[in-house]
Amino acid sequence: MPRWITTATAVAALGVISPAVQAEPLKIAIIESLSGPQTSTGRLIATAAEYVIDQTNTAGGFNGEAIQVKEYDNAGDTSGAATKFREAAADGAHVIIQGASSAIGGQVTEDVRKHNIRNPDHPIIYINVGAEAMELRGKKCHFHAFHFTTTAPYRTVPLMQVMSEQGHLGKRVYSINQNYSWGRDMETAIVDNADRFGYQVVDKVLHEVNRIQDFSPFVARIKSENPDSVITGNWSNDLLLLMKAVGDANLDVTFGTIFMDQPGNVANAGNVAKGHYVAHSSNIELLDEAGTEAYKKATGHYPVFIEPTTLNGVGLFAEALKKVDFEGGDINVDEIALAMENTTFDNGLGGMHVRKADHQAVIPIVVSQVASDVKYPVDGTELGFKPVKTVAGADAIYPAQDSCRMRRPE
């Protein structure tokens, strides 16, 4: 913070003394969980975002200056995020990047909206690279918020489509999810697509989040319904323990998952994970080798889990910056936002752009299967994610929600 302020005062002082034009540097604040239980995800997002900005800076920066990035630690809670948002706004941030939690996403996007209403001359853009709650694109949508990650229906539709094409979905589908807004979004998506892919939801279960140590009663219930496949949006321990319990019960079903690629999952599940599906917004197996190697060289690891999403989102933002030119003068954030609406970015799997109605990014979805014959095995195992099919963004995306009423700048 001090450096920004001193630069700002120095710039202001210069402005008073001489009318010499000093370019305004673009300031990006990464408000992430950098300490506490969600650090691992927050760290990945910060690393990937900084990687993209570093590249832009190497290529000459923006507005004649290097882009300034600063990390703010929200300590994993909404109050911390609110504090850090105000700090970032006071520091003069133009853009905020966040993604490790939908709860914090809700706080940040609302803080940005209110800040922009109260300070129409200094608006801020919110780039969401990981918060998947539907509500952020619905009731809470606004012009300055851009969502580069998917949502429950956005991932479920391609997952079902590909599993159905591969003959692994079957006619009897079992839905098991966590009992909170995300899990319920998932369940709705699973039920809603039954006719489209010709299956029957034999049973649907919502269970407590990250509290269940033994999934065997649930597995017994699954077994009694004799499903062909189980679709779940579970993450972390809830996914791991569920898969293990299914493995222990020698149940022959195929899992369709959303978060299988979270680091550590495949290592923990081992061979139980083999053959199961995951729908994600990128797969390293399909990416250009030079790009992934360059990423590894800079950060020490290949892009995993939430990193490709971050690279896509911040990548589109960096691409949009090329379309605006303030000629070293003041930065107009609204113009950058409008440019982001009109930018198409090739993320290595196809073109992506932002839908105008709710600022949801239209990204291709890769559906992959856990298999052993892969180029990039994960977690120190011999297993990895073998891409089955890439579904174009336009085919996978859900319709914009009616609850989103976006007010655009005049």
Add this chain to the structure above:
Amino acid sequence: MRYALIAILALLALLIIAPPLLGTGWQYALINALIAALFAAAFNLLVGQGGMLSFGHAAYFGVGAFTVIHLMQSVEYGDFPFPTVLLPLAGAAVSLLCGVLAGFFATMRSGVYFALVTLALAELLHSLAPHWDEMFGGEAGLSSMRMPSLGLTFGSTLEVYYLTLAWVVICIGLLYAYTRTPFGRLTLALRDNEQRIRFMGFNAHGTKILVFGISAMFSGVAGSLMAISNETANYSVFSTQVSALVVLHTFVGGSTIFFGPIVGACVLSLFTFVVSGVTHSWMLYQGIIFVLVMLFAPKGIGGVIQAHIEQRHSLPWKRLAAPYALATLAGLMVACATVFVVQSLEIVLSREYAAAVARTGEYAPYTVFGLEWRVFHPLTWLFPLLLLVPGLYMLRRAFARIQTLWDNDESDDDGDIATTPELMEGGR
């Protein structure tokens, strides 16, 4: 007493004058510190004065927050006019109600069982909230906007700061006044000997419920102020972290003194604000502070200050000056050594550093305290050792000397052992 009044007025004047000169980040941090202070003071009514350790006070804090956010929403949509400045009253009322209800059950037991019941009641809300979207807003939470009131828009952080300050000062004033009333005395008696209260003809259970309710009510005001300031409420406010944080604030500040928890909450909130901007290891430092306070000053920061104020006329200040200066210096040396080691490890063990090593094949020098250090240079690891060992030695000597001086003073005192501070005893 007169000095105390002057000190409080001076502090109040500072809290009124200083914020406009600070940035919005600091203003907001001060709002959070004030809210934490009120929450800790309300919590301490139960713990320090009533002798009932609750592990679930987040519940009443959260109930206050959600009440106000719902009310703010109906004001925003024009359904129900309610002045923004009076919103905390609504939070207080609902929290009082919940507190009396929960208190009725919790106070049937005391000690560990009481703590467990409060914990269970808070967890009940914490697990219920994510299932009830209409009431608690799901994962993304509820949100609203402050509406103009009394000719103020409440758009700027500064206006919210003054609103918070006014409420916190009034509430802490009320809580202090409470301790001076006969019922406040009864609360203290409840802590010291519940049996005796019963024999004196008071209804012990009823008293406990009322104390619980009042504590919950002021916690609700704190929660309301947070909802007003954040303009959002999320079910994570019911988490055990929130309950644990107020316990931490209270005990670091010192639960036996009225102003202890307030000091503790302010110090730790501002510490978090400043240090979390500098290092990711701030939670470790916060933990170290807690452990040190519990080990060496079990009455907390407030206890240390109070011991000094009480003994100010009898302490040999001139002879104490040298050992106090030495202790400060030695403390700084030990702190420097600790910070150096932690920061070095944080940098050297980070992924970025590992990636840089893999990329370049060499262990690049890193910067701590504005100087460059090499990982494998002996001086790098000798430096903290050179600070730590003499620092600890000096600290021991200084404290031994301070202890003697305090003890001497006690023998000079007219033998009133009861007022002897337990400050330097390092335990009980």
